Amino acid sequence: MSVTPIAASSLNAERVSERVLAHLERGLALPGDLYTDPALFAEEMRAVFQRQWVYAGHVSQLANAGDFLTVDVGGQSVIVSRDRAGELHGLVNVCRHRGTLIVDTPCGNVRNFVCPYHQWAYAPDGTLRGAPRMPAGFDREQYPLKRVHTGVWNGLVFVNHSPGEVDDLGALLEAPDELMAPFDIASARVAHTEVYEVAANWKLVWENSQECYHCNANHPEFIKTFDMKAFVADDDSFSLTFSGDRRMQCATFPLRSGAVSLTMTGQPASRQLLGRFGSGLAPYTAAAHLKPGFASVFSPDYGIVFMDVPKSFDRTEVRVQWLVAPGAEAGVDYDVENLKRVWDQTNRQDWALCQSVQRGVASPDFEPGPLSLDEQSVAGFYHSYATMMAAAGL
Ligand code: FES
Ligand code: FE
Numbered sequence: 001m002s003v004t005p006i007a008a009s010s011l012n013a014e015r016v017s018e019r020v021l022a023h024l025e026r027g028l029a030l031p032g033d034l035y036t037d038p039a040l041f042a043e044e045m046r047a048v049f050q051r052q053w054v055y056a057g058h059v060s061q062l063a064n065a066g067d068f069l070t071v072d073v074g075g076q077s078v079i080v081s082r083d084r085a086g087e088l089h090g091l092v093n094v095c096r097h098r099g100t101l102i103v104d105t106p107c108g109n110v111r112n113f114v115c116p117y118h119q120w121a122y123a124p125d126g127t128l129r130g131a132p133r134m135p136a137g138f139d140r141e142q143y144p145l146k147r148v149h150t151g152v153w154n155g156l157v158f159v160n161h162s163p164g165e166v167d168d169l170g171a172l173l174e175a176p177d178e179l180m181a182p183f184d185i186a187s188a189r190v191a192h193t194e195v196y197e198v199a200a201n202w203k204l205v206w207e208n209s210q211e212c213y214h215c216n217a218n219h220p221e222f223i224k225t226f227d228m229k230a231f232v233a234d235d236d237s238f239s240l241t242f243s244g245d246r247r248m249q250c251a252t253f254p255l256r257s258g259a260v261s262l263t264m265t266g267q268p269a270s271r272q273l274l275g276r277f278g279s280g281l282a283p284y285t286a287a288a289h290l291k292p293g294f295a296s297v298f299s300p301d302y303g304i305v306f307m308d309v310p311k312s313f314d315r316t317e318v319r320v321q322w323l324v325a326p327g328a329e330a331g332v333d334y335d336v337e338n339l340k341r342v343w344d345q346t347n348r349q350d351w352a353l354c355q356s357v358q359r360g361v362a363s364p365d366f367e368p369g370p371l372s373l374d375e376q377s378v379a380g381f382y383h384s385y386a387t388m389m390a391a392a393g394l
Contacts, residue, residue, distance in 0.1 A: 009033075010040040017390035024382045029368035032361035035201040041313035044202075047392030048292050048385070049074030052247070053151060053158040053169050055294040055307045056080045058321065060189040061107060062088065062157065066124050069107040072309050072317075073161045077101055078148050079113070080157055083125040090148035090159040091126045102145070113145075155186025156305065158294070167244070175243040176250035176288035183286075183298045184275025188323040191302070192336050196318045196347060200354035202293070202310035203385070204361075205318060208350050209295055209306065210377035218353060221345045225266040230254035232374065245387055246291075246380045253285040253297065261285065261299035264341055268301035270334035272325035277301070291384050301325075302334070304343050314358055320347065 010016055010033045023030055034040060056071040057080065068081035070093060077093035079102065093102050100117040103110075112121040112129055121130040126145035131138065149160040151169030154177075160166045198205055208214070216228055231254055240251045259266025260283040277283060277300035287297040293308035302324050309317040322340055330336055360366055371379055 010037045011043065011394070015390070016040065016043075016394045017386040020382050020386040020389070023368060024379060024386065027370050027379070029371060029378075030203070030382065031368055032363070032366045035204060035358065035361045036313060038313045041201075041310070043392070043394055044389075045074035045310065047394055048388045049310065050076060050161040051388065051392070052162075052292055053160045053167070053172065053290060053294075054292075055290075055305065056090075056150075056157045056159050057107075058188070058190055058305070058323065059152065059155040059157060059186060060326075064109065066109045066111055067107075068103065068110060068113075068124065070103060070105065071159060072311075073148070073159060074310070076161055078159050078161065079103060079145075080150060080159060081110075081113075081124040081126075083123065085125075087125065088150050088152070088157065089125050090150040091122075092146035092148060094146070095120060096128065096143040096145065097131070154180055154183075155188065156294075156296070158290075172244040172248055173288070173290065175241050175248060176286075179250055179252070179286045180288055180296075180298065182274075182276040182281050183300075183303060185296075185298065185303060185323065187326050188274060188303065189326050189328075190321050191324040191328070191330065191334065192322040192340055194320045194340065194344065194347075196320065196351055198316045198318055198351045198354055199314060200316060200351070200358040201313055202308055202316045203381075204354045204357050205308055205316045205351075206292065207378045207381060208354050208357075209289075210381055211375045213372050213374040214353060218349050219346050221264060221342045222262075224264060225255050225259040225262050225342075227254040227256045227259075240377070242380060244290075246384045248288070248290050249377060249380065250288040251286065253287060255285055261301050262297065262342055263299075263301075264338070268299075269339045270301040270324050270328045272328035272333045273300050274298070274303065274323075274325050278325065291381065292388075298323075302339055316354075318347070318351075 054073050057069045062082045065084045068079050071078050079091040079093045081089050095102055095115040097120050100115050102113045102115050114121045122145050123129050128140040128143045149166050151158045153173045242249050261268045263269045283300040285299045289295045295306040297304050305321045307319040
């Protein structure tokens with residue numbers, strides 16, 4: 001019996017969440033139309049990305065008063081800024097006059113944000129400071145930039161565009177607190193950023209990042225140090241923990257004997273180690289993910305942070321940062337090419353796979369197949385996705 005009625009639009013059939021749960025119950029992958037429907041994509045941006053915590057950047061990118069960065073939250077542009085009192089603010093990047101984007105750059109430093117159209121000026125905390133030639137009675141206090149929620153976990157800054165109450169970020173990420181604490185992520189700095197354009201639906205990109213069923217066959221650099229045997233055996237060296245309705249998952253990564261970092265050689269790529277590893281703590285590698293789009297993996301000498309930014313039903317931008325110890329110097333303590341090699345190669349291999357899947361699931365001949373024992377995190381994602389969509393009545 002088929003569980004996949006193909007509708008003209010995924011939104012015209014039964015509720016998306018129910019279809020996902022029906023596939024989940026049978027241990028099947030999802031139907032192809034959930035990856036190829038522009039109308040569903042638009043609903044997902046509202047129901048998922050504009051309702052959840054989305055990673056924006058590292059605190060070191062917002063070290064000084066007036067520093068800002070912009071982030072795409074389900075298609076909505078948001079500014080994260082630091083004001084003169086040192087507070088962080090999440091601001092909707094839309095002018096309160098006639099709607100121009102206030103800033104059109106990924107990051108920078110301002111005294112005030114000045115709208116390029118008619119020069120309304122906003123302080124870094126969003127208050128309107130100046131608006132030329134407005135009529136008598138115009139009250140600037142009525143027109144601050146609209147706000148979104150901000151939260152910081154271990155120096156990683158998140159925003160949440162949800163209009164109402166939001167889940168507590170600290171509570172959502174409580175489970176990996178202890179695991180990630182020794183890396184002292186808050187003190188790290190961004191050594192390198194790479195932005196990848198992937199011609200695939202955001203869910204395919206996320207699913208790919210959740211399983212290593214494909215690793216042996218596709219990631220020769222990654223499995224030089226990642227211990228696939230221990231991973232597949234599911235022994236104690238790989239302890240997967242879920243929380244927050246499976247939106248958060250964290251784990252230690254099993255490395256091969258003798259390896260202390262996820263690098264080409266298993267040896268550190270940076271001579272300066274992160275946090276307590278610099279003081280001799282026994283090395284380990286660990287990951288913490290928060291759906292829908294944040295993933296991080298930290299080794300004693302460097303960390304990598306992924307931010308998935310959906311752009312259309314078949315296009316996803318993946319922004320990747322490599323973090324190192326605050327005092328680590330490029331060309332002295334690490335070589336950027338060496339630092340990024342394993343993940344950059346692995347990423348490119350993954351994107352090629354995701355793009356191939358995108359083309360395949362668009363075929364009318366595609367019928368979702370059964371998930372393997374090594375794809376339980378993909379099933380976990382289906383569960384979270386169904387929950388988020390159901391909460392929006394979808
Ligand atoms: Fe921004 Fe007019 S639209 S000042
Ligand atoms: Fe992969």
